[in-house]
Amino acid sequence: MGKSRVSNIIRRLRFDHNEMTQKDLAEAIGVTRQTVVAIENAKYSPTLELAFQIALVFDKPLEEVFSFTPLKAGEKK
Amino acid sequence: MTYTEKNTLVSMLTGMLVFGIYSSKMYQLYQEGRFAAADAGVLMGKSVLYMIAASIIIAIITSIIFSIVHALATGEKKPNFVVDERDKLIELKAMQFSFIVFSFGFVGSAIALVFETTPLMVIFATITSMFVASIAGDIFKLVCYRRGY
Numbered sequence: 001m002g003k004s005r006v007s008n009i010i011r012r013l014r015f016d017h018n019e020m021t022q023k024d025l026a027e028a029i030g031v032t033r034q035t036v037v038a039i040e041n042a043k044y045s046p047t048l049e050l051a052f053q054i055a056l057v058f059d060k061p062l063e064e065v066f067s068f069t070p071l072k073a074g075e076k077k
Numbered sequence: 078m079t080y081t082e083k084n085t086l087v088s089m090l091t092g093m094l095v096f097g098i099y100s101s102k103m104y105q106l107y108q109e110g111r112f113a114a115a116d117a118g119v120l121m122g123k124s125v126l127y128m129i130a131a132s133i134i135i136a137i138i139t140s141i142i143f144s145i146v147h148a149l150a151t152g153e154k155k156p157n158f159v160v161d162e163r164d165k166l167i168e169l170k171a172m173q174f175s176f177i178v179f180s181f182g183f184v185g186s187a188i189a190l191v192f193e194t195t196p197l198m199v200i201f202a203t204i205t206s207m208f209v210a211s212i213a214g215d216i217f218k219l220v221c222y223r224r225g226y
Contacts (some may be wrong), residue, residue, distance in 0.1 A: 031161035034079055034222070038163060043225030047162055 005069045006045040010036075013058045013065065029053045080147065081164065082222045087143045088136070089215035095132045096208040099124075103201060112197050121197055125204065167221045175214030182206020 014020040022040070026033045029050060038044035039054075046054065055062045078086075103124065106112060111120055147153070186202040194202075 026159075030159065031163070032079070032081075032159050034225075035161050035163040038225040041225060044163055050162060 004042045004045045005071070006066055007042050007069065008039065008054075008066045010040050010054065010058075010065065013060065017058060025054075025057065028057050079222070080158075082219060083147065084140075084143065085215050085218050085222070087139055089212055089219075091132075091136055091139045092208060092211050092215065095128070095135055096205075096212075098131075099128045099204075112195075117197055121200055125200075128204075163226060167218055167226070170221060171214040171218040174217040175210045178213040179206055179210035182209060 010025070014022070014025060022033050022036045026036045029036075030053075031050065035044065035046075039046050051062055051066055055065045058065060106120065106124075111117065114120075183203060183206060186199045186206065189202060190196070190199050
């Protein structure tokens, strides 16, 4: 339950979108504010569907909002 | 603390309360020697059915009281009942954890049978492990919510 290898720039995107609150984003994608907090802090990796919804809110391609850090050789999951 | 977390805490405390009442009642019956009688099995069966009925009623009452108290304390007329994918995953993980805990209790009860423990004590041990598993699941859920996932 540590940090996920999926990171994101949601915080910055919210700021760029007229300082959108976490609550506003949560309402736009139909989740709780706590889920938005968990995603922003990379504690929880959203499903593909939710990730697409988030990208859609900010009108950005998915790979711009989320990025994935692959495991290095010998690194444990 | 969110509404879901508080609700989980209330559910956990309700479980503890029901189990506390049930255990004390069972101990009382045990002290009276009712479990040594010929109809001990019937008594045990009845007690389990009463306990199930009582726990449902208590859960409904505490849930209503909690909703009222929460609405009064926070001023929220409509609490956020949104259940999203993270909630569902946490629920599933908690259920899985709860099942594992119960499995240990069940195996423990089976081992107790091998050592010639009375079947009634084994049934009580199984019921106890059921309660412990439920509380463990709630604690697991709280930890998940506190940590984010």
